[in-house]
Amino acid sequence: MRLTFKVEKWSDVVAEMRALWPLHWEELALDKDIIKHDMDEERYRHMESVDMLHIVTARADGILVGYIICFIVTHFHYKSSGFMALADMYYVLPAYRIGGCGAKLFIFMESSLRERGVVRAHMSCKVHQDHQALFEHLGWEFTDKTFSKVLKED
Amino acid sequence: MSVWTRIFGSARQNLKVGDTMSVAEVINIVKEDTGRFDVTKESKFTDLGQDSLEYLEMIVHVEQRFGITFTDKEAQDLETVLDLAKGVHDKCASHSK
Numbered sequence: 001m002r003l004t005f006k007v008e009k010w011s012d013v014v015a016e017m018r019a020l021w022p023l024h025w026e027e028l029a030l031d032k033d034i035i036k037h038d039m040d041e042e043r044y045r046h047m048e049s050v051d052m053l054h055i056v057t058a059r060a061d062g063i064l065v066g067y068i069i070c071f072i073v074t075h076f077h078y079k080s081s082g083f084m085a086l087a088d089m090y091y092v093l094p095a096y097r098i099g100g101c102g103a104k105l106f107i108f109m110e111s112s113l114r115e116r117g118v119v120r121a122h123m124s125c126k127v128h129q130d131h132q133a134l135f136e137h138l139g140w141e142f143t144d145k146t147f148s149k150v151l152k153e154d
Numbered sequence: 155m156s157v158w159t160r161i162f163g164s165a166r167q168n169l170k171v172g173d174t175m176s177v178a179e180v181i182n183i184v185k186e187d188t189g190r191f192d193v194t195k196e197s198k199f200t201d202l203g204q205d206s207l208e209y210l211e212m213i214v215h216v217e218q219r220f221g222i223t224f225t226d227k228e229a230q231d232l233e234t235v236l237d238l239a240k241g242v243h244d245k246c247a248s249h250s251k
Contacts, residue, residue: 001200002233060200099200100209100229107230137210138226 003101004059005108010048013057014041016064024091028126031150047071054085054116056109058092058101066092066101068109072118085113085121106138176246180216180239187212195236213238220246 018039025037047053052073058066068090075084092102106123113121124146125131132142177195185193188202199209213229216222216238222245224232232238 001198003200005230096200097205098203099198100204100206100232101200103206103210104230106206107226111227134207134210137207 001060003065003096003099003104004062005105006057006059007112008055008057010044010053010055013055013064013067014044017067020064020067020091020093023093024089027094028089028091028129030126030148034150034152054109054113054118056105056112058096058105060096060101065096066090066105068105070109070113070121072116082119083117085118087121087123090123103134103138106134110138176220176242177236177239179219180242181235183215183219184212184235184238187215193235195234195239197235198233199235200233216242222246222249 021037021039025032029035029037044053052071054070054072056068057064069088070085071088072083072085075081078084090105092105110121122144123135123140124144125135136142181193181195184197184202185191187208188204190202193202204212210229213224213232217224220242222242224241224245228241232241
């Protein structure tokens with residue numbers, strides 16, 4: 001099996017990503033009974049059209065097995081500092097979490113963001129699937145804690 | 155002909171005496187880290203069952219053993235144990251110059 005990593009356009013890879021989303025959602029999402037999976041593909045297309053989307057993919061023998069999606073923005077607080085990448089989501093199929101596939105995907109993402117001129121990237125992970133050790137191994141700094149609360153009432 | 159020369163050919167001349175064992179040592183490190191005894195220089199990391207953290211820790215173990223450092227890009231490009239051993243060879247050779 002040969003792993004390859006590359007930057008891809010939403011429009012080129014979305015059809016393949018659709019097949020992975022249900023698995024991604026099932027494994028990672030919270031409060032599934034209230035918050036339903038419903039990708040706003042039109043909005044992603046718009047983000048791509050205004051050059052605010054960055055997608056890197058992992059392929060095994062050409063087959064899509066993982067992806068990282070980031071939004072590329074100038075930060076509200078640091079407008080003049082340059083582009084920043086905000087993680088939207090990332091996923092690698094369980095069967096391909098081998099051979100450093102995930103780590104290699106993140107290493108590739110980092111270099112591709114740097115080539116794009118991004119000065120800082122923000123990444124997060126779920127508490128129930130904690131990747132802190134991996135991120136820190138790759139030189140990422142633990143800087144924030146995120147909290148969420150379902151506000152919808154029955 | 156030594157194992158090292160068969161693998162790396164004339165580049166062998168750049169190595170220190172102790173480096174002839176480095177392929178075997180790299181294999182041993184991979185064996186220890188993966189808990190597998192069937193590791194060969196042809197083994198692909200995707201076949202060894204390591205997750206990402208285990209893979210990176212293995213790279214660190216190799217770096218510590220040989221006193222070298224792999225860049226992230228180099229770590230990303232490694233596919234086989236032989237790739238890793240070649241990386242060790244190249245870095246040891248450049249250190250010895």
